[in-house]
Amino acid sequence: MGDAQFSLRKIAIPAFGPTVLFGLGNGAVLPVIALSARDMGASPAMAGVVVALIGLGSLTGNIPAALLTSRIGERKALIGASILTIVALLLCVFAVHPAMLALGTLMIGLATSVFYLARQTFLIEAVPFALRARALSTLGGTHRIGMFVGPFAAAGAMHFMGLSGAYWVAIVALIGAGILSFAVPELELTPGRGAGLAIKPKMATMAVTHAKVYLTLGVGILLISAMRAARQIVIPLWADSIGLSPTATALIFGVTSAVDMLMFYPAGKIMDEYGRLWVALPCTLLMGLALALMPLTTSLAPFVMASMLLGFGNGFGSGIAMTLGADASPPTGRTEFLGIWRLISDVGTSAGPFLLSGMTALVSLGAGIVVTGSFGFLAAALFWRWLPHIRPSEADRT
Known part of the structure; x- marks a missing residue:
């Protein structure tokens, strides 16, 4: 497909929809993880460590995420990351000890690295060079929108459900992200891309x-x-x-x-x-x-x-x-x-x-x-x- 015939609007929902929902889920839970840890008896310092595990998970997950995405493809990686995040969020909801919450946040970080690497790789392959920066800046923008809306959605749910409401908002958002990821088209292998997959x-x-x-x-x-x-x-x-x-x-x-x-x-x-x-x-x-x-x-x-x-x-x-x-x-x-x-x-x-x-x-x-x-x-x-x-x-x- 030539640059003139390509339109970002044609792939907007499968390309950017999951990112908005994934960002919304992250934005919903980030403000309350430390509070959850404190409710379970963690000290302020330990609560900070639990929150920091999201960043640690993302940092350590980048190389495995690259190897996984290269092996199974962007679409399957997106779906898998959504499922892993849902499991992690359920672990946070039903956690009875800070260690369980910590494991959940670490899993969220690992899934985040897989999700955004797969998302980026998909857009690089799917979008012509002339629109590449617009596509990737829009990807960053939709993540920001989700992160901005997430805390407000969580606040509404927590009014009725307590702290767990934030996690349930995130779970619903991630279910939506997983469903939309099914709509992501499988990319056709170009000669260069095929070689990349074969040689690894x-x-x-x-x-x-x-x-x-x-x-x-x-x-x-x-x-x-x-x-x-x-x-x-x-x-x-x-x-x-x-x-x-x-x-x-x-x-x-x-x-x-x-x-x-x-x-x-x-x-x-x-x-x-x-x-x-x-x-x-x-x-x-x-x-x-x-x-x-x-x-x-x-x-x-x-x-x-x-x-x-x-x-x-x-x-x-x-x-x-x-x-x-x-x-x-x-x-x-x-x-x-x-x-x-x-x-x-x-x-x-x-x-x-x-x-x-x-x-x-x-x-x-x-x-x-x-x-x-x-x-x-x-x-x-x-x-x-x-x-x-x-x-x-x-x-x-x-």
Whole structure:
């Protein structure tokens, strides 16, 4: 199918519907997992560990997810990830000990890595290059929409059912995601794709062969991921430090998330028409600038402006990690390449909050925020050096 005849609308429901529902499920349970652990007698520190196991599961699951998806295909991987998440959520619902809850959250993290790797691989294969960035930024945007709606849906259910209501909302959403995944068409094997499935390059070989990409653009993505993860801590902590109420903080966070969500399609369109650099640079520079300015804010209005700038920069980079990974991935062994790529991204996601906490403990919260913001300027320098400075239409699309 040529670029002119292809339309994202034709695959919208099977391509993006499961992602919205999967994100909704995650958004519904993330705010209540720590509360569930506390209800079962876990200490605050242990409750934090239980929540962190989702990230650990996703981090450690990237390589197995790549091998699994390469072997069984995207459609089966999506369905399997949905089923595994449902089982994990049921384990959380009926957990009577923090250890059972911890196992459930670890399983959620593992399933998440499988789901999003399969989702990304499917879109790379199904969508023409000219629409790739729009498709992947929309994928990131639909995940954001689900994560945004999830807590509100959970709040409504918890009003009647208690904490378990959040998990049942997620279970219903994941059942829907699994059903919609059945509608995902099986991809026809192109020569390059068929070869990739037959040869199945080893992960170590893939890492060595593409080391230059991983150590340049991959490091840039790692730095973006670190900022993105840290921003979720920066906003509430700095709001508290300047004396804002929890209610005001929640409202500001919601407004920031709304600004973030609005940018996903424009970002993809700019990447497709003008080049990846035109999004990578604004994303990193705006996030870096916002974080650098935040410690200078001492009242509500400046803080809101800095937070919105941070959300705008993050939203402007919607899909950038997946798009750059897609562009760099080889036709043969694409899934394996993306497994390592996602691993690098998740290392940044995991390390960002720890680096912020370490700098805060050693110096101050303001210093930790500024150091985190410096990642944006370093990432911008890497992208300026290693990304093409020409439009995609002028580049070789093979």
